[in-house]
Amino acid sequence: MSEHSAVRPRPRAFWADIRFLLGVVLVLVSVAGVWLVVAAARQTVPVFAAARTIVPGDVVSSSDLRVVEVALGQLEESYASPATLEPGSVATRTISAGELVPQDAVGDAERLRTTHVVVHSATEIPAAVGPGSSVEVWAAPQLERGTFDAPRILVPSATVVSVSDDESVMGSAGSAVELVIERADVSDTLAAISGGASISIVPTGAAGR
Secondary structure, eight states, rough: TTTTTTOOOOOOHHHHHHHHHHHHHHHHHHHHHHHHHHHHHHOEEEEEEEEEEEEETTTTOOGGGGEEEEOOOOGGBOOOOOOOOTTTOSSSOBBTTTOOOBBGGEEEGGGGOOOEEEEESSSSEEEEEEEEOOHHHHHHHHTTTTEEEEEEEEEEEEEEEEEEOOOOSTTTTOEEEEEEEEGGGGHHHHHHTTTTTTEEEEEEOOOOO
């Protein structure tokens, strides 16, 4: 054979073909993964949003809720939906108007540790205080008619249900305030009311929306 004869190319190594195929597979898997993520992000599910501010102890009914379609992905099970909300469920914490309803914000009424009371505030309630607001209740014990001791915190954390003008508090700008308080605070609160204590409502900064 002449030394000037054409040299045949060496056959392509088998491992090189395998590496090429693996590269193609990895690209396809990556594209499929991105597509699945995008598709999941676009998938919406029906969950509940609060149609009004719901305070602890309120029975959550259909009139308090509206169904919204949102993309939650893996968080879907964290929110109440038409398929999961049990009839007769009550709010266990304040749910602001428009907020998606978390599963742990509603529960069985028998497990509720709060109750509603009405107190008559001897001082004017700030305009920012409304349903869902978080407040402290202060009380100044009555020493004798018209004379009061230094005020102290009676209830460290309460939630406002409603505020209305209190015509029974003569000569003052008082208001009747319906509150949600812990059952452990009920006894002291009723004792303060029956003892004629001067009660004041002090906002803590968390107001209902």
